[in-house]
Amino acid sequence: MGTAIVSLLMILIAMGDSPATAHEREQVQVLFQHPLPNVEGKKIVAVSVTYPPGGKSLAHRHAASAFIYAYVLSGTIRSQVDDNPAKVYHAGEGFYEIPGSHHRVSENASDKESASLLAVFIVNAEDHPLTIPDDAPAPQ
Template sequence: MIIRPILTGCCATIAIFASAGAVAHAHSEIVKQNFERTIPNLPGKSLVAVEVEYPPGAASAPHVHAKSAFIYAYVVSGAVESKVNDGDVHVYRAGESWFEPPGASHPVSRNASKTKPAKLLAVFVVDSNDKELTKPVR
Protein backbone atom coordinates (compact mmCIF):
# COMPACT_ATOMS: atom_id res chain seq x y z
CA MET A 1 0.00 0.00 0.00
CA ILE A 2 1.02 3.58 -0.64
CA ILE A 3 -0.09 4.88 2.80
CA ARG A 4 2.58 3.01 4.79
CA PRO A 5 5.59 4.67 3.00
CA ILE A 6 3.92 8.09 3.33
CA LEU A 7 3.31 7.58 7.08
CA THR A 8 6.86 6.30 7.54
CA GLY A 9 8.22 9.39 5.75
CA CYS A 10 6.09 11.74 7.85
CA CYS A 11 7.18 10.07 11.10
CA ALA A 12 10.84 10.23 10.06
CA THR A 13 10.52 13.92 9.19
CA ILE A 14 8.87 14.71 12.53
CA ALA A 15 11.56 12.76 14.39
CA ILE A 16 14.35 14.62 12.56
CA PHE A 17 12.85 18.06 13.33
CA ALA A 18 12.11 17.14 16.94
CA SER A 19 15.66 15.91 17.54
CA ALA A 20 17.16 18.91 15.71
CA GLY A 21 15.37 21.23 18.15
CA ALA A 22 16.71 19.31 21.11
CA VAL A 23 20.24 19.27 19.68
CA ALA A 24 20.19 23.00 18.95
CA HIS A 25 19.07 23.70 22.52
CA ALA A 26 21.70 21.37 23.97
CA HIS A 27 24.48 23.05 21.98
CA SER A 28 24.62 26.33 23.84
CA GLU A 29 27.10 27.32 26.51
CA ILE A 30 26.33 27.61 30.22
CA VAL A 31 27.52 30.89 31.77
CA LYS A 32 27.80 31.37 35.54
CA GLN A 33 29.06 34.47 37.29
CA ASN A 34 31.96 33.49 39.53
CA PHE A 35 33.06 36.79 41.08
CA GLU A 36 32.31 40.53 41.02
CA ARG A 37 34.06 43.33 42.95
CA THR A 38 34.78 46.99 42.47
CA ILE A 39 38.48 47.75 42.19
CA PRO A 40 39.27 50.14 45.06
CA ASN A 41 42.33 51.78 43.49
CA LEU A 42 40.66 52.16 40.06
CA PRO A 43 37.55 54.26 40.67
CA GLY A 44 34.63 53.31 38.44
CA LYS A 45 36.15 49.93 37.48
CA SER A 46 35.11 46.41 38.50
CA LEU A 47 36.57 42.95 38.19
CA VAL A 48 34.02 40.36 37.01
CA ALA A 49 34.78 36.67 36.46
CA VAL A 50 32.46 34.24 34.66
CA GLU A 51 32.75 30.52 34.05
CA VAL A 52 31.71 29.37 30.59
CA GLU A 53 30.95 25.66 30.30
CA TYR A 54 30.71 24.14 26.84
CA PRO A 55 29.07 20.72 26.60
CA PRO A 56 30.44 18.57 23.76
CA GLY A 57 29.85 20.37 20.45
CA ALA A 58 28.43 23.50 22.14
CA ALA A 59 29.07 27.04 20.95
CA SER A 60 28.33 30.62 21.90
CA ALA A 61 26.40 32.77 19.46
CA PRO A 62 28.56 35.46 17.81
CA HIS A 63 28.72 38.42 20.18
CA VAL A 64 30.48 41.65 21.09
CA HIS A 65 31.75 42.61 24.51
CA ALA A 66 31.17 45.82 26.47
CA LYS A 67 33.16 48.71 25.06
CA SER A 68 34.93 49.16 28.40
CA ALA A 69 35.78 45.46 28.95
CA PHE A 70 39.35 44.19 28.87
CA ILE A 71 39.09 40.38 29.06
CA TYR A 72 41.51 37.66 30.09
CA ALA A 73 40.30 34.16 29.13
CA TYR A 74 41.80 30.98 30.61
CA VAL A 75 40.86 27.45 29.52
CA VAL A 76 40.25 25.40 32.67
CA SER A 77 39.52 22.09 30.93
CA GLY A 78 39.10 20.69 27.44
CA ALA A 79 39.77 22.80 24.34
CA VAL A 80 38.07 26.00 23.17
CA GLU A 81 38.11 27.31 19.62
CA SER A 82 38.08 31.11 19.53
CA LYS A 83 38.30 34.01 17.11
CA VAL A 84 38.58 37.61 18.31
CA ASN A 85 37.87 40.49 15.95
CA ASP A 86 39.48 39.78 12.56
CA GLY A 87 42.17 37.48 13.99
CA ASP A 88 42.66 33.83 13.11
CA VAL A 89 40.61 31.02 14.62
CA HIS A 90 42.76 29.39 17.30
CA VAL A 91 42.27 26.33 19.53
CA TYR A 92 43.28 26.88 23.15
CA ARG A 93 43.76 23.86 25.41
CA ALA A 94 43.55 23.53 29.20
CA GLY A 95 46.14 25.83 30.79
CA GLU A 96 46.31 28.22 27.81
CA SER A 97 44.93 31.75 27.72
CA TRP A 98 44.33 34.83 25.57
CA PHE A 99 43.10 38.39 25.98
CA GLU A 100 40.45 40.47 24.28
CA PRO A 101 40.68 44.25 23.96
CA PRO A 102 37.81 46.56 24.97
CA GLY A 103 34.82 46.35 22.61
CA ALA A 104 36.06 43.11 21.04
CA SER A 105 33.95 41.14 18.58
CA HIS A 106 33.82 37.40 19.26
CA PRO A 107 32.48 35.71 16.10
CA VAL A 108 33.75 32.23 17.12
CA SER A 109 33.70 30.75 20.62
CA ARG A 110 33.01 27.04 20.88
CA ASN A 111 34.06 23.69 22.26
CA ALA A 112 36.68 22.23 19.94
CA SER A 113 35.45 18.71 20.76
CA LYS A 114 32.21 16.98 19.80
CA THR A 115 32.72 14.36 22.54
CA LYS A 116 34.31 16.06 25.60
CA PRO A 117 33.19 19.11 27.61
CA ALA A 118 35.28 22.28 27.91
CA LYS A 119 35.34 25.10 30.45
CA LEU A 120 36.90 28.53 30.47
CA LEU A 121 37.18 31.34 32.98
CA ALA A 122 36.73 34.85 31.56
CA VAL A 123 37.91 37.73 33.74
CA PHE A 124 36.63 41.20 32.81
CA VAL A 125 38.04 44.55 33.90
CA VAL A 126 35.04 46.72 33.08
CA ASP A 127 33.37 50.02 33.92
CA SER A 128 31.32 49.33 37.05
CA ASN A 129 28.15 50.64 35.40
CA ASP A 130 28.61 48.34 32.35
CA LYS A 131 26.29 45.52 33.41
CA GLU A 132 25.80 43.98 29.93
CA LEU A 133 29.09 42.16 29.36
CA THR A 134 28.09 40.58 26.05
CA LYS A 135 25.60 41.44 23.31
CA PRO A 136 24.58 39.03 20.54
CA VAL A 137 25.49 40.08 17.00
CA ARG A 138 22.44 40.16 14.77
Protein backbone atom coordinates (compact mmCIF):
# COMPACT_ATOMS: atom_id res chain seq x y z
CA MET A 1 0.00 0.00 0.00
CA GLY A 2 2.88 2.39 0.77
CA THR A 3 4.21 1.89 -2.76
CA ALA A 4 0.79 2.75 -4.20
CA ILE A 5 0.64 6.00 -2.22
CA VAL A 6 4.15 6.99 -3.29
CA SER A 7 3.25 6.21 -6.93
CA LEU A 8 0.11 8.33 -6.70
CA LEU A 9 2.03 11.24 -5.18
CA MET A 10 4.65 11.01 -7.95
CA ILE A 11 1.92 11.09 -10.61
CA LEU A 12 0.29 14.12 -8.98
CA ILE A 13 3.61 15.96 -8.76
CA ALA A 14 4.38 15.11 -12.38
CA MET A 15 0.98 16.54 -13.35
CA GLY A 16 1.85 19.77 -11.57
CA ASP A 17 -0.15 19.19 -8.37
CA SER A 18 1.47 19.09 -4.99
CA PRO A 19 0.05 16.54 -2.51
CA ALA A 20 -1.46 19.45 -0.53
CA THR A 21 -3.21 20.81 -3.64
CA ALA A 22 -4.59 17.39 -4.57
CA HIS A 23 -6.06 17.07 -1.07
CA GLU A 24 -7.86 20.42 -1.46
CA ARG A 25 -9.61 19.46 -4.70
CA GLU A 26 -13.15 18.24 -5.07
CA GLN A 27 -14.15 14.60 -5.36
CA VAL A 28 -16.62 13.86 -8.16
CA GLN A 29 -18.67 10.68 -8.36
CA VAL A 30 -21.12 9.77 -11.13
CA LEU A 31 -24.31 8.63 -9.42
CA PHE A 32 -26.60 8.07 -12.40
CA GLN A 33 -26.68 8.35 -16.16
CA HIS A 34 -29.35 7.39 -18.63
CA PRO A 35 -30.44 8.28 -22.17
CA LEU A 36 -33.53 10.49 -22.21
CA PRO A 37 -36.11 8.31 -23.96
CA ASN A 38 -38.25 11.28 -25.01
CA VAL A 39 -35.37 13.50 -26.22
CA GLU A 40 -33.36 11.77 -28.94
CA GLY A 41 -29.59 12.19 -28.62
CA LYS A 42 -29.67 13.53 -25.03
CA LYS A 43 -28.82 11.96 -21.69
CA ILE A 44 -29.14 12.90 -18.04
CA VAL A 45 -26.13 12.53 -15.76
CA ALA A 46 -26.15 13.12 -12.00
CA VAL A 47 -22.88 13.59 -10.11
CA SER A 48 -22.03 14.34 -6.51
CA VAL A 49 -19.26 16.84 -5.85
CA THR A 50 -17.71 16.82 -2.39
CA TYR A 51 -15.32 19.52 -1.18
CA PRO A 52 -13.09 19.10 1.86
CA PRO A 53 -12.76 22.15 4.12
CA GLY A 54 -11.20 24.90 1.97
CA GLY A 55 -11.46 22.68 -1.13
CA LYS A 56 -12.09 24.00 -4.62
CA SER A 57 -12.42 23.11 -8.27
CA LEU A 58 -10.25 24.56 -10.99
CA ALA A 59 -11.98 27.17 -13.15
CA HIS A 60 -13.72 25.19 -15.88
CA ARG A 61 -16.31 24.86 -18.62
CA HIS A 62 -18.63 21.96 -19.25
CA ALA A 63 -19.46 20.03 -22.40
CA ALA A 64 -20.79 22.51 -24.97
CA SER A 65 -24.36 21.15 -24.85
CA ALA A 66 -24.58 20.86 -21.04
CA PHE A 67 -27.42 22.48 -19.10
CA ILE A 68 -26.70 21.95 -15.40
CA TYR A 69 -28.73 22.29 -12.23
CA ALA A 70 -26.68 22.19 -9.01
CA TYR A 71 -28.27 21.63 -5.59
CA VAL A 72 -26.24 22.11 -2.39
CA LEU A 73 -26.63 19.01 -0.20
CA SER A 74 -24.47 20.10 2.74
CA GLY A 75 -22.33 23.01 3.85
CA THR A 76 -21.86 26.17 1.83
CA ILE A 77 -20.61 26.49 -1.75
CA ARG A 78 -19.23 29.68 -3.33
CA SER A 79 -19.89 29.82 -7.05
CA GLN A 80 -19.23 32.32 -9.82
CA VAL A 81 -20.52 31.67 -13.32
CA ASP A 82 -19.42 33.88 -16.21
CA ASP A 83 -19.05 37.52 -15.18
CA ASN A 84 -21.79 37.40 -12.56
CA PRO A 85 -20.73 38.16 -8.98
CA ALA A 86 -19.71 35.21 -6.81
CA LYS A 87 -22.51 33.98 -4.55
CA VAL A 88 -22.58 31.66 -1.55
CA TYR A 89 -25.21 28.91 -1.62
CA HIS A 90 -26.29 27.06 1.52
CA ALA A 91 -27.66 23.53 1.90
CA GLY A 92 -31.08 23.40 0.23
CA GLU A 93 -30.29 26.12 -2.34
CA GLY A 94 -29.46 25.64 -5.99
CA PHE A 95 -28.28 27.33 -9.17
CA TYR A 96 -28.02 26.51 -12.85
CA GLU A 97 -25.56 26.92 -15.69
CA ILE A 98 -26.62 27.35 -19.29
CA PRO A 99 -24.64 25.76 -22.15
CA GLY A 100 -21.36 27.55 -22.78
CA SER A 101 -21.05 28.97 -19.24
CA HIS A 102 -17.64 29.57 -17.70
CA HIS A 103 -17.56 28.39 -14.07
CA ARG A 104 -14.87 30.70 -12.72
CA VAL A 105 -15.25 29.85 -9.01
CA SER A 106 -16.57 26.66 -7.44
CA GLU A 107 -15.38 26.08 -3.90
CA ASN A 108 -16.23 25.27 -0.33
CA ALA A 109 -17.01 28.56 1.40
CA SER A 110 -15.82 27.09 4.73
CA ASP A 111 -12.33 26.14 5.80
CA LYS A 112 -13.71 24.10 8.71
CA GLU A 113 -16.64 22.04 7.34
CA SER A 114 -17.01 19.81 4.26
CA ALA A 115 -19.56 20.73 1.60
CA SER A 116 -21.29 18.78 -1.15
CA LEU A 117 -23.62 19.32 -4.07
CA LEU A 118 -25.61 17.31 -6.57
CA ALA A 119 -25.11 18.39 -10.19
CA VAL A 120 -27.58 17.18 -12.81
CA PHE A 121 -26.52 17.51 -16.45
CA ILE A 122 -28.77 17.39 -19.50
CA VAL A 123 -26.24 16.89 -22.26
CA ASN A 124 -25.78 15.49 -25.77
CA ALA A 125 -25.32 11.73 -25.45
CA GLU A 126 -21.92 11.77 -27.17
CA ASP A 127 -20.46 14.70 -25.22
CA HIS A 128 -17.53 13.90 -22.97
CA PRO A 129 -15.75 14.84 -20.89
CA LEU A 130 -18.46 16.67 -18.95
CA THR A 131 -15.99 19.06 -17.28
CA ILE A 132 -12.97 20.70 -18.92
CA PRO A 133 -10.55 22.66 -16.68
CA ASP A 134 -9.38 25.96 -18.15
CA ASP A 135 -5.83 24.70 -18.56
CA ALA A 136 -6.87 21.53 -20.41
CA PRO A 137 -6.91 21.30 -24.21
CA ALA A 138 -10.39 21.58 -25.73
CA PRO A 139 -12.02 18.22 -26.64
CA GLN A 140 -11.92 17.34 -30.34
